[in-house]
Amino acid sequence: MARSTEQATSSAPERDGSPTTLAQDLLVACRRGDSTERYRTALAKATDADLRQIREDRQTGLAFWLNCYNAGTQLLLEERPDLYESPLRFVRFFHAPAVTVGGTSLPLDRIENGLLRGGRSKYGLGYLPKINVTNFERRYRLDGCDPRIHFALNCGAESCPAIRAYEPDRVDEQLDLATRSYLDATVEYDADAGTVLVPRVFLWFRGDFGGGSGIRELLRSYDAIPDDATPKIRHNSWDWTRAAGKFVE
Structure with missing residues (x-):
């Protein structure tokens, strides 16, 4: 069973190569300050068949995209902090490539609104559908929006919630926590x-x-x-x- 972020800090992650595990271990590597290249490369090379469970099982998809978002934030803050500090943060930082999954480069904005929120616009206070929807989003977005994700997503701001690594079989319990x-x-x-x-x-x-x-x-x-x-x-x-x-x- 996948370990939580708290449990995974004592030793280097050496586990199976499923996309779910890769996303979780990418997040752990970000926390530890370890090299992230192997996980990023593997996620980028994942095939549609590899991503099947993420597409078909809601709990798996929820945990996966939460981990991808939070890892992507940490990678951007480390590698391109100027984007966050820019007066144009909401364009430059949130629309910059954060992680690549299955050959598709994904900014934070697309992971949050196109995938985790089920294709809802970031404008209109959460009442409007997202207009520009990509084929990737149509294929991998979650059905509906669990509002608890807003207490799990960390965009790099002081007011954001703390980050944990989410696990498919515990994601509901973890989101409650x-x-x-x-x-x-x-x-x-x-x-x-x-x-x-x-x-x-x-x-x-x-x-x-x-x-x-x-x-x-x-x-x-x-x-x-x-x-x-x-x-x-x-x-x-x-x-x-x-x-x-x-x-x-």
Whole structure:
């Protein structure tokens, strides 16, 4: 069984060569500061047959693309930090090639919105479909959007959640843990004022969460607000300070 990021720091990864394992080990190599070339090359050479389980099994695809995104972020921050620091960050950094899978070069924007979010636009607060959809996205995108991915994806900013390596057979449990941990650290409920202060991802991707009622329901389910509370939602600012290497301890 694949090891978690926390478990994989004690020895060099020597495991099977499936794309799922390669993506996980690529992320571990990023954390350790090891060479990533072997994993990047193998992922780039993966065939459609190699990627079949990623395409056909949702849990496998979810874990795979989360690991690819987070590894891609770390690679870009290390190799092209100028893109992140640019005033044009949202064009230059998020649209720069991050990882190559099956011969297709993928920027972070495409992994997040075209694949993990099931083909939703990054504009329109999560309510609009993505217009420019590639054949690769049509073939490999997930069906629907699990909003918990927003507490697992790390784009290099200080306000982003910490990174862990996701495993297909544990991804649901791991996403629950990531969500609870992030909400515990960032949500501020004020019963007297009748308000709850939440991270800005709840605004940027409001539709992914099912609007205001969906956001409150999620907050209740993770004990961020009381079960009988219906507070007004306020959004915190986002700290874009570059923070590479933000892994779960």
